[in-house]
Amino acid sequence: GEDVEQSLFLSVREGDSSVINCTYTDSSSTYLYWYKQEPGAGLQLLTYIFSNMDMKQDQRLTVLLNKKDKHLSLRIADTQTGDSAIYFCAEAEDNFNKFYFGSGTKLNVKP
Amino acid sequence: DTEVTQTPKHLVMGMTNKKSLKCEQHMGHRAMYWYKQKAKKPPELMFVYSYEKLSINESVPSRFSPECPNSSLLNLHLHALQPEDSALYLCASSQETGQVFGNEQFFGPGTRLTVL
Numbered sequence: 001g002e003d004v005e006q007s008l009f010l011s012v013r014e015g016d017s018s019v020i021n022c023t024y025t026d027s028s029s030t031y032l033y034w035y036k037q038e039p040g041a042g043l044q045l046l047t048y049i050f051s052n053m054d055m056k057q058d059q060r061l062t063v064l065l066n067k068k069d070k071h072l073s074l075r076i077a078d079t080q081t082g083d084s085a086i087y088f089c090a091e092a093e094d095n096f097n098k099f100y101f102g103s104g105t106k107l108n109v110k111p
Numbered sequence: 112d113t114e115v116t117q118t119p120k121h122l123v124m125g126m127t128n129k130k131s132l133k134c135e136q137h138m139g140h141r142a143m144y145w146y147k148q149k150a151k152k153p154p155e156l157m158f159v160y161s162y163e164k165l166s167i168n169e170s171v172p173s174r175f176s177p178e179c180p181n182s183s184l185l186n187l188h189l190h191a192l193q194p195e196d197s198a199l200y201l202c203a204s205s206q207e208t209g210q211v212f213g214n215e216q217f218f219g220p221g222t223r224l225t226v227l
Contacts, residue, residue, distance in 0.1 A: 031214065033215060033216075035218075042201055043154065043201065044218070045217065092214070097205055097216070099144075099154075102153060
């Protein structure tokens with residue numbers, strides 16, 4: 001499978017911005033996704049970006065894509081305690097929409 | 112309706128039992144997926160169904176048997192499981208399996224399986 005890497009932990013204070021990073025290996029990926037998983041729950045799609053874009057903004061979320069470096073980031077503005085969760089980036093293999101997930105970044109938001 | 116539902120929420124079974132996990136979506140999606148997620152790990156793909164036909168089996172042991180009786184339903188039949196099969200089993204669906212616009216996968220809440 002493809003190699004998708006993320007740092008394991010991030011801790012921020014409430015109200016600060018959080019930046020979660022992801023690197024991937026498949027240069028043919030068309031779409032890249034960010035999912036959020038709260039304890040004991042399934043994965044909730046947050047946003048995705050098309051590979052010909054370098055930025056996408058959706059309310060408090062900003063996704064940046066550096067296709068040359070195969071680097072994806074998710075910025076959460078004004079982070080809240082409810083944002084505490086594990087965040088997974090994923091890239092999809094072309095033909096069968098096989099998703100390869102990163103290891104997940106556990107975001108801890110301190111009040 | 113943008114929801115994927117899974118039943119049961121929790122399942123405890125012995126190694127000689129036969130049980131089934133169920134997944135349902137009513138979004139008109141034609142691709143459905145089973146993932147296995149161990150604690151503190153990312154989901155790992157098990158099976159992909161496209162238009163009710165099995166497209167991908169990621170070398171999953173035969174004690175896991177998927178079934179797609181119609182475009183809205185996906186089952187995972189379990190038989191003679193091992194304790195190491197204990198995990199969260201996630202079902203997902205997407206419009207189809209090609210790289211069409213978005214084609215994000217929508218996930219259900221999962222079934223927490225414990226094998227004793």
